[in-house]
Amino acid sequence: MKFSNFIKQKIFNEMAIMGDVIRQPIRLDKDDIEFLHQFPPELWVQAIRKRYHDDLAEALDARSKARLSDKNKIKELAIKSIRSRNFKQLNDDYPQYFDKKTVDELRKEYNKIEKKHYQDQGSEEYEKALENAGDAIAYYAIEKIHPHAERENKNKIYFFGNGASAAFANHMALDFSKNGKILSRSLSDSAVLTALSNDYSYENAMLEFLKIEGVTKDDLVITISSSGNSPNIISVLNYCKENNINSLALSGLKKENKSITLADYSIYVPMKTYGMVECIHQIFLHLILDESMEIFEWDRSDFQNMSSNFFNL
Numbered sequence: 098m099k100f101s102n103f104i105k106q107k108i109f110n111e112m113a114i115m116g117d118v119i120r121q122p123i124r125l126d127k128d129d130i131e132f133l134h135q136f137p138p139e140l141w142v143q144a145i146r147k148r149y150h151d152d153l154a155e156a157l158d159a160r161s162k163a164r165l166s167d168k169n170k171i172k173e174l175a176i177k178s179i180r181s182r183n184f185k186q187l188n189d190d191y192p193q194y195f196d197k198k199t200v201d202e203l204r205k206e207y208n209k210i211e212k213k214h215y216q217d218q219g220s221e222e223y224e225k226a227l228e229n230a231g232d233a234i235a236y237y238a239i240e241k242i243h244p245h246a247e248r249e250n251k252n253k254i255y256f257f258g259n260g261a262s263a264a265f266a267n268h269m270a271l272d273f274s275k276n277g278k279i280l281s282r283s284l285s286d287s288a289v290l291t292a293l294s295n296d297y298s299y300e301n302a303m304l305e306f307l308k309i310e311g312v313t314k315d316d317l318v319i320t321i322s323s324s325g326n327s328p329n330i331i332s333v334l335n336y337c338k339e340n341n342i343n344s345l346a347l348s349g350l351k352k353e354n355k356s357i358t359l360a361d362y363s364i365y366v367p368m369k370t371y372g373m374v375e376c377i378h379q380i381f382l383h384l385i386l387d388e389s390m391e392i393f394e395w396d397r398s399d400f401q402n403m404s405s406n407f408f409n410l
Contacts, residue, residue: 142388175231252280253310255283257320259330263283263284266321270282272383299329301332302329303329303330317343318333318334322347323350325348325355334355335359344362346360347381348365349371364381
């Protein structure tokens with residue numbers, strides 16, 4: 098069976114994630130490949146999950162119990178913090194969930210609850226308010242702030258594009274950082290862009306931005322170009338290839354474009370107009386992000402909500 102580079106990388110990434118969860122390496126053998134033959138390529142990742150379902154379910158169940166234990170401990174600590182009006186202990190004991198800014202916000206929010214029921218201290222109403230506040234803080238920490246905390250690392254994703262693709266680059270840098278908890282960057286500052294274009298050239302502005310950022314082999318560079326031939330995009334991809342930096346190129350229109358040749362991984366959209374290519378690029382980028390967060394549009398019945406008061410990925 099011949100795997101495309103992109104599909105192969107998705108499969109290997111899935112095996113690495115599952116292997117990390119199960120705490121034992123997973124490798125494709127002959128039986129696995131025969132099993133995959135039953136499914137179309139776009140379902141191979143789901144097929145691998147199905148293949149190792151029992152082990153994965155058991156490991157995820159153990160992880161879920163650990164998160165529940167954390168939630169209960171945070172709840173107890175939160176109640177004590179409200180009683181003492183000192184939320185610093187949350188940051189000391191659970192820095193993975195509570196940074197200083199979050200602690201300050203929680204202190205302000207939940208001191209309101211404490212203040213509202215201050216006259217009723219020791220009463221049933223006061224104790225119930227404390228219980229609810231503790232529950233809310235624990236939920237806020239575990240489910241909202243870091244629902245995918247175990248995936249966080251210091252590696253970055255860089256998005257580059259021109260025109261509408263630049264808008265997509267900015268959009269995806271935001272979504273990958275805010276929702277996916279993967280630090281992502283794009284060249285969105287007009288002062289930086291014009292300075293680098295003036296001092297070097299527009300063709301090399303993105304490349305010079307990458308150098309300033311200190312891109313490493315552990316980062317990923319994603320380029321978005323409808324034609325796949327924009328000179329500044331090609332400049333970035335050439336640099337990535339020469340320096341062994343992982344790259345994914347989204348392109349379209351003519352299949353014989355430079356982006357496909359230079360990038361490690363490629364998504365090519367076989368459409369003849371810019372509008373269609375651009376829209377499909379955006380769909381692919383969202384699908385990649387959603388899969389990394391285990392969000393599957395066709396498997397859910399509830400709706401997403403990005404409001405901080407009703408946040409639901």
